[in-house]
Amino acid sequence: MSDDKLVIATHKHVEHLKPSDRDEWYRVAGGTGLRLLVRKQGGKYWRLKYRFNKKQKTLALGVFPNVTLKQAKDATIKAKAMLADGIDPGDTKPTNENDNSLRFYAAKWLEYQSQATARTWSEDHKARVWKRLENGILKKLGDKLISDVRKEDVRRLIENVEAKGHHETAKRIADDTQRLFEYVVDQYSLEDDVDIRLLRPVKVISKPVVHREALDINNLPFFMQDLANYTQTGRELTALAIELLILTFVRSGELRGARWEEFDLDNKVWSIPAERMKMKRPHEVPLSAQALDVIKRIKRITGHYELLFPSETKPDEPMSDNTMRQAMFKMGYFPKAKDTKDGRVAKTYLKYQDNAHYPDGRLKEKAVPHGFRTMASSTLHESDQKFRSDAIERQLAHVEQNKVKGAYSHKAEYWDERVEMMEWWGAYVQSSDFA
Structure with missing residues (x-):
């Protein structure tokens, strides 16, 4: 699509x-020269096309949504x-080749990032x-030209960190590296000089700790088939509850204590108040089409109660924290009998051992x-959908210790990406074809 066929206005x-399937340019209304580049790999980049000294140039103005339309x-x-003062606004690149190293750009990114997040980044952080x-990466790759850094080199170094058992550190290095290369492309217009695969999350081969x-x-x-069969003998x-837990991946206690007043089904959002959250912060869950379907089925059963999942014997209290665990046990998801230490548990195992194998005998x-x-x-981090780690962690209601409390809107954090992510996850769970 040429940049004069579609105009961005809002x-x-x-x-x-x-x-x-290809990079697309879009023109912003107003005739200012501002454009939006939508890369086929994902990502939306603001660019200003202008002329200086009779040469056509392009200035990087940041990435959407970090930089809004108004800010661009x-x-x-x-x-x-x-330009009116005779100054080239794009004259910000390093002036010598030594300054084209990965270490140089890493330092520039760190300074930029610390200023952009001054409220939450202390000097210690x-x-x-x-x-x-x-x-993680600069000792080995820091002196390389930014154009010579390959994704394979970065992945290998991050996997070395992962192999030592430092799973969280490896993940953070991967996230920082992605942000660093996004910064290089955004601020220095080097998309033609860097390995653009580094604009995507670097995935490590070894599995994260469980x-x-x-x-x-x-x-x-x-x-899911076992869960459908469970209703023949167990409580629907x-x-x-288990199905909704899978679709929303909230904590078990947060699900069991869910109240109907927390759900806005028209706007497809579940708002959990701070007092019910482990981290004592309000949390919003985008509701996929699959989650909404489950909730409607639940409403036919318990819609006249305050709780979605009231106890069978005490309807003003939530179901026991052992109810879902016991259901999964009865479905056969338990350790081998020889792994148990209590005779009663072993006896219970024998009662349900016919359910302990998959159809293929495993x-x-x-x-x-x-x-x-x-x-x-694990699935979202390893998927090919390019969901950012920060968005996944925010949807899991994980909060870094160094973040300042209460100074921002929790719903606003990566909200659009989280909505898309939960819709993808709902469809993924619903489908039995994972090829």
Whole structure:
């Protein structure tokens, strides 16, 4: 599409643009020269086309949504003022080849990032980020020209960190590296000089640490069939609770305590108040089409109660924290009998051992309700959908210790990406074809 066939006029218009099979240029209304580049790999980049000294040039003005349409327009006005004074607004690149190193750009990115997040980045945090980058990739790659840094080199170094058991550090190095290269492309217009694969998350080969017994994602189709069969002998509401837990991957206690007043089904959002959250911060869950369908089925059963999942014997209290765990046990998701130490548990195992194997004869793994968070997190991080780690962690309601409390809107953080992510996840769970 040529840049004179489609004109951007509103913020919503920018939000709705999707990548195609090629890079696309879009013209911003007003005749200012401002353009939006939508890369086929994903990402929306503001660019200003202008002439200086009889040469056609392009100035990078940032990436959407970090830079809004209004901010890009304001930056365009400033650049035009510089041009009127005979100054090239794009004259910001390093002036010698030594300054084209990865280390140089890493330092520039760190300074930019610390200024942009001054409220939440202390000097100590800034030092920790630099040390993490230095030990992770800069010792080996820092002196290389930015154009010579390949994704394979970065991945290998991050995998070395992962192999030592430093899973969280490896993930943060990967995230920082992606942001660094996004900054280089945005601020220095070097998209033709860098390995653009580094604009995507760097995925490591080794698996992340599993904190709770989690279902293998490849066995999810079998589990969903078991869940459907469970209603023949078990309580339907329990099966629906497990299904909604998978679709929303909230904590078990947050699901069991859910109240109807927290749900805005018209706007497809579940707002959990701070007092019910582990981190004591309000949390919003975008509701996929699949989640909405489950909620409507639940409403037919418990819509006349305050709670979605009331106890069977005490309807003014939530279902027991052991209800879903016991249902999964009865479905066969428990350890081998020889792994148990209590005779009663072993006897219970024998009662349900006929359910302990998959249709192909494999022994089922042990899985618990909280493990669905691990399953969802791993799948989203490793998917080819390019979901940012920060968006995934925000949807998991994970909060970094160094973030300032209460100074921003939690719903606003990566909201559009989280909505898209939850819709993708809902469709993924619903489908039994994961090829």
